[in-house]
Amino acid sequence: MQTFHASTPDDYAAALAAHPRLLVDYYKDDCPGCKMLDMSLAKFAATADAEGLALLKVKMEVIGEDFFRGLNLRQTPTLSLFKDGSEAARLPGFQAPAQIAQAVAAHFATADA
Template sequence: MTASDKPSRLETGDDLDAFVESHDVALVEFYTSGCAMCQAMEPVLGNVARATDVAIGMVNPGDDIELVDRFDVRSVPTLILFEDGDETARLAEGFQGGDAVTDFLADHVPAAVGAN
């Protein structure tokens, strides 16, 4: 399945699991409603989705609280990179600009970033 040019909204852990399983490489933002930094990440992630071959999803763990413990989310926004269904890297340092997210992806999945 190819990446979309905008982040996919995921409602539940089941949606998250299906999204991750349907893409070889997927980046998922864990966010909360009312988080200004999280809201600012959405257009950044849209630009990253258009610039790379990485599928990008967004999930609010407050809508499925089990996700907080399952993925050890301690702050938002948290970006988690999945390859072949497994977590391979995470970025949990607050707001990240497009270059920082692209660099993060280039460090971990260079083929997906260099493809476009």
């Protein structure tokens, strides 16, 4: 799983357009749940379920709180799954590696079939 970082709304839009199967991790530095989700994502990335996926990290302190509000994000961490540029699922709060794998299987199972 490749990891990218969005520093601007244009970076964000470009990643959505470039990656048909994209996980987006919305986070901020002073968030304990965000650090835990980061560990879950690292464990998930080491599995076969992560093959063919891209991960976009979007940090609130970099891209701006107004951008987060515009997406109706109510908490960090939030993990979103995008399929072909459209949001397929939004998972607020901490997610264990198994929960991430389950969401990926549910929403991306037929992406390459």
